[in-house]
Amino acid sequence: MTNTTLHRPGCADAVAPTGGLIVDCLDVRLLDSRRGPRTLVQNVGFDLAAGTTLGIVGESGSGKSLTAKSIIGLLPKGLVASGSIRLGQRELVGAPERDLRALRGTSISLVMQDPFTMLHPLQTVRATLAESLDPRTRRDRARRDQEIERRLDEVGIQPAIADKRTFELSGGMRQRVGIAAALARDPQLLIADEPTTALDAGTQKEVLALLGRLQRSRGMSLILITHDLNVAFAACDRIMVMYAGTMLESGPSEALKHAPRHPYTRGLLNAAPPLTHVVDRLDAIPGTVPAAHEVLGQCAFASRCDLVVDACRTQRPPLRRLDDGHTSACLRTDQLDTTTPREPRGGDAVIAQPRPATVPLVKVENLSKAYRSTAITGRHRVFHALHDASFEIGEAEAVGLVGESGSGKSTLARCLMGLTTPDTGRIGLGGLDATDFSKLSLQQRRDAYRTVQIVFQDPYSSLNPKLTIGAALEEAVRVRGGHRTEVPGLLEQVGLPGDYAQRWPRALSGGERQRVAIARALALRPRLLICDEPVAALDVSVQAQILELLRSVQSATGMSTLFITHDLAVVRQMTSRVLVCFEGRIVESGATSQVLDDPTHPYTRRLRDAALLGARDAA
Amino acid sequence: MLRRLLGRLGAAGLLLLLVSFLVFSLVSMAPGSLETTLLGARPASPELIQNIRVQYHLDDPFLLRYLRWLADAAHLDFGRSIVTSESVSDAVSARAVVSAELAVLAFGVAATLGVPAGLAAAAWAGRAADRLITLSAILGMSAPPFAVGTLLIYLFGVRFPVLPVYGAGDGPGDRLLHLILPATALGIGLAALVVRQTRAAALGVLDQDYLTFARARGLSRARIQTTYALRNVALPIVSSLGLVLIVALPGAILVEVVFSLPGVGSLMVESVGAKDIPVVQALAIFSALYVVVVNTGVDLCSLLIDPRLRDGAAR
Amino acid sequence: GTTGEPAAGQQAPKPIDSFTYGIPTPPSSLDLTKNMNGWTSAVAVMVTQPLERFDSAGQATPVLASKVTTPTDTSVVYDLRADVKFSDGKPLTAADVVAAVQHATDGAAGAQTASILTSIKDVKATGDAQVTVTLAHPDPAIRGSIAFGVLVSEADAMKRAGADYGTAAGLPVGTGPYVYSSFKADKVELTSNPAYQGTAPRIKKLTFAGFTADTTAQLALRSGAVQANYVNAPKTTPQWKSIAGATVYSTPSLLSTYLTFDTSKAPFNDVHARRAVAHLIDRTSLARVAYGDEAQVMRGMAPDAEFVPLAGSAAAVTAFMSGLPQVAYDPAAAAKELALSATPTGFSIDVPYPSSEPFAEPVLLSLQQAAKPLGITVNLKPQTFIAWATDIYMFKPAPLGVFQIGDLQPDPNGGMALMVTKANAAPTKFNMASWTPQEIEPLALTMTQSGDRAARWAAASSILTAAAEQLPYVPLFAPNTVLVYGKGYSSSTPPDFMAFITGAWLDTLTGNAA
Amino acid sequence: MRARLDVPALVWAAALITLSFLTLAVFGRQLSPRDPDTQDLLLGASAPVHGHWLGTDELGRDILSRLMAATGSALAGPFVVALAAMIVGTALGLTAGYRGGLVDTIISRFADLVWSLPGLLVAIVVIGVLQGGTWLSVAVIAFLSIPHATRQTRSATLGQVRLPYVAAARTLGLARSRVVVRHILPNIRATVLTTFLLDFVTAILIFAALAFLRIGVEPGAPSWGSMLADGQSLIAVNPLQMAAPAAAIVLFAAGVTILGDWAHDTLTKDQQ
């Protein structure tokens, strides 16, 4: 047993050092008049010294944003915070709105997750910055403009942009403007709530670097909220891990990275697929994330933990300070094998290799697709989503398609599926010319759909909410001429119990829904399965389950896959060959290992470098 | 932007043309022969019927008659009323003033009552005040203007006779006094409409990220409520006010009838009753024109408020 | 006009600055030929005067004419007064009068007045100040018709206005005590004519304002916004009486209402079917429903008042009418009559009627209920007044219809005469029953054209008796004219319908609220 | 689910009101205390007296009974209107939203065009000039209501069409009609239902207004709008004659609106 003092940050000393923040026993409750109050965040506490960076990491819904909003006193209507939050000598919980307003902007500021909704949609950049400035600076026109220029320069935006309106800016620019506005009155503490989630890999990296630079140059404290452990490792001094509204572990970044002291943190680290090599088993955490109020009196992670004991379920394990600056809320930290890092296992053997065949299963030639905005409301705009793309997919081959957001990956998939008709080029599916589905007969279309099937990104809307799982699968089975008795078999194939047939989609978690979506595609026994970012919307702890499932299905059925993703690590694990898509063109292709290890196109290199950022196992 | 405007005007012109055609054909569909319809309540003698055939070119083919009528209508010449033999344009313009005043007043009632109440309801969403406002709005929408008008007449004309409840009065002051009750009767329903739309719009804005971000930067309350909340609510409010102006049209008919106001609404009912076809045709065209003008106005206002719409670029 | 002696009131007549008269429908045109009704007449006579005017006893008072003579059965000679000037200063000439007569008889141009002036063959100026009207056939009632239907305006002004004549853009110019100052949809304003030769009227500014609903009119009278009102629905008389200071004048009118049977077609070519229906109508109760206590149930085919000048006295008429056979409300008798008819098991008919007239719908709804047990189905077809009137003018009689006729002088020629004979079973005439027995023709001729009053009365009474037996019409009600004067005003003699439409009411107005 | 039973008191009240009116609509004539057509000419128009709780009209007919008997016709016309608008509008909206392209353009332009006309005004003109009865009114008002249903359904459909489950259904090779009917339609139920209720309320108000102006009404048949108009002239004698039909219109319209709002909120919350 290690040192086990009860960690109560700030309890001993009520006054935080200047500029420091102490959060103590923070609870957030939803006061719902009908169903009684519900706890959303329970017993969160940490302290933050001036000039340092704290990362708050956790999967979706773990309470990160609520914690951030509690600190700045901007909880949504109906939610209340209790406990204590002290900034310097001031108590913020329960402080009158007037006092809080005086603090916001000057002492604490917040940058939000979605750059697309964060700024006044109709204001110019100049107006947004001007209104954020100190009133004294604001009044003097010349000084104000000078100041705005300086602030924009600080976040790397040219002065010319100042007179553009929000809706004319790209996401990355908006995020920068947001940061500049949040910093306009030089707060001591900046809370950045997932400032990069909505941005593509390249921009993400730039924004993170910018935040780091600003934090250091101003000696400001920073709370960086993210769901990506690697980002936190790269940018933060300390890290706090949240799960289902509670904090499970916190500690210095380095310590957490190399020696996680909570089974959940360890699981998260293992679940992230490595970028540099293929592993033969992706370690998923079984099960799904519970809601905060369901696990109030127990360890929130108990239901998914392999070290669980009865004591974990009778009471919530207290946070204990461990010797290396860690605190952890696990009863069994000592059983945790802190030292064994994951071993690189296996080679490329786990990935299906193509069967030699004379005719490629899919043959795409010079495919182009442009979108036009209709002219009734505005001027004609043409956007080339896909440009002269050519490639082939062989039998039983696993091909990856990578590229950042908007590069045309989904458009390509939709063309293959006949959901969009390409402007020029040709698509061959098996022997069939499937360029324009509307020209096919019903029978040909059926044949095409039995050749290729698709799994979409968003599991929450890819199932019809008004059909039971059984009905949805049965419909797919019948298309092939099968019988409903095949449904239980399909469910079993994707690792779901047979009684799920009676369930409605809303009663399923994201991972489970994605399994159903895969089962529905498999029901037609396609020769090619297109997976369009099948794990992007899922919690990290669940992603690996789906990837593992896909790998096993692939090897069991011998079908080809086209795996679309922006995550190079996933591509490494899932494919033997990769196509790189950039601005609608396929700019590079080749064996996965070769393209990732030694990219030739500058774009691919940029993608890879961005992905390497902070990756735990980066060389 | 120009393109959009031109498109709008083109559509408007098309609408007017279509309405004019339908309205013109309506006469031929009316029961009874064309002559008797155009005869009105005059004793029919063979000479008179012959006169009418000539006057209205009834022996020409339908399309020719329509084109001739359309050409005249384009010069605001809609012929003469069958009942009064007054020039239709004169008759309509003589009565348009009262209607316009009524509409302006009712619109004022709707806007000054509806917008603040809607904003208040959104600000207090879920609380008793919100529920009260919402319920009142539902009742207001469910109460047809003629029922409200009759109730007002009973209350302020019969029970507590404090306000005039008939006619339009003379002189500006007297006119205003005469229009208070009609404008209220019309305005209440419209205000209810505005309340609902404003509330929905404001609720949509109030939980937007940009509002939270503005507060997070410590912006003053006044600024948040004007520049942020109001400006972004303005667009839906403007379109709901436009809707109100259009809904006010049929509402005004009922109110004018109830309060015996000599406006175009009561003229419409009288002319329909008297089958005074030239007047009905003109009023229908003017109504369509009014609708088109309001819609275009709303469009222009939207363009002024929201530059995003100017080049059709969404977000 | 107000050429008569001012009323011999107790108080000295003081000028009245402004006086508003409420009427049910404001004129749609100030040209009576386009809008022939009592209300328009009441307004128009204030400006454009008639040649002479009649009261309800048939007494004539000259207005623009100084003398009226009828040298033959078929001519009327009007000698014009010499001193009369139009309000714009031009003198009245015979040409103006000729133009006015021609305007009123121009049926081809749509003059509604033409229908009561059909006997006029020609009109000529027979001197500087004399106009002679020649008739196509004798018409003892023609002076009354001309008195009502021909209002004289300045011929040049009328010509200039063209189609606008009578609208706000073409206000008539007349010789009367008033000139028009404004004409709007809801009211007509008149101011006294400074060039008027007679005694200047007491009222300086006279307004006629329209009140479609009696409720609002009452509110207006209560609040002093109007000083007098023509009651639209006589039924509301008790409500008017309850207004403090108001005086209600209720007088018999020449308006009469009927059910009409088309006697030329089945089922009502059978007198038993007609009698059956007549037995189903509870006229006494319905009179109260439709008019309160303000209507008489008619005993003959026309209101008693129409015959008083012919019979010589009201008593004689009453005595005769009381002797006519009546068909009382009696469902049992109705069943018996129906059993005797050609349609013993009943029939189904559509009844078009003007929904705006207060008597029609109650009578028909009541008949509908009462007829149902006999197997008679009555389908109500409400129409606008205009649509209904158009069918009447075009002579499209319904198997069972409603009808009302408002006579403008106490003489059967303006009323009952138009509802009998073959010649009147035609467009613009009103024999809606198509009741054309041979024996009626000579009687009608005598009644309408004879110069002998006694002969006319004898013929009229024969027609009344025949109609009571054969029942082509079910005479219903003769409602009263109800006029209300507001606080501070009254009339030295009760103003009746004729006084209202000829403007004679002005002379008997007493009091001053100011 | 328990949550579904959490119904605010106001909604219960609205449901109760609506239900009572629906009952009256079906059994109004049977439930009315007197025969609504029986006349009592001797009594005539009267203020409330024993046996006539709301008084009588000018033919001495019992106002309460007529009010109850009128419920059926007051609701039947609007119901047919809303139903027709729902069926046609939903079909058009689904087609436009799902097919897109030229079909969508044509349907949308048509809907926008008719939508921009003020309904009551058109109804007054057309029905007044053509002198139609109930059925013409139903046809005209239904026609005018179609664009609302079309626009609502279309935008709801557009919202669904972009969702992957629709693409998934298409990529199973299902026929277009099956995708629309089995997949999209159930998911826009909330829109269809609330549009129906809103159209229903609007139609009730339009019918009442027309009856008030005595356009398109059958004579003698009890109707809320024309009873209100009748009551106007007797306002001083018996204000209830005017107030009772007015209250009936307002209560029923408000009741349905509240239910519609609630259904909308519940169903959309459910979908999230």
Ligand SMILES: Nc1ncnc2c1ncn2[C@@H]1O[C@H](COP(=O)(O)OP(=O)(O)OP(=O)(O)O)[C@@H](O)[C@H]1O
């Ligand atoms: N206004 C609210 N009302 C009710 N519940 C809420 C509200 N806001 C958040 N929640 C719930 O509180 C929990 C925590 O939400 P929070 O936004 O803090 O999550 P998060 O960690 O920021 O997740 P993400 O990564 O998705 O942003 C979630 O389960 C969410 O459903």
Ligand SMILES: Nc1ncnc2c1ncn2[C@@H]1O[C@H](COP(=O)(O)OP(=O)(O)OP(=O)(O)O)[C@@H](O)[C@H]1O
């Ligand atoms: N229906 C459409 N109309 C207009 N533009 C479209 C349409 N669909 C896609 N686009 C545009 O085409 C481009 C390519 O889109 P696509 O969905 O193929 O990108 P992607 O690579 O899949 O991106 P992501 O990673 O965000 O899914 C994007 O800029 C997108 O805005």
Ligand SMILES: [Mg+2]
């Ligand atoms: Mg968040």
Ligand SMILES: [Mg+2]
């Ligand atoms: Mg995509």
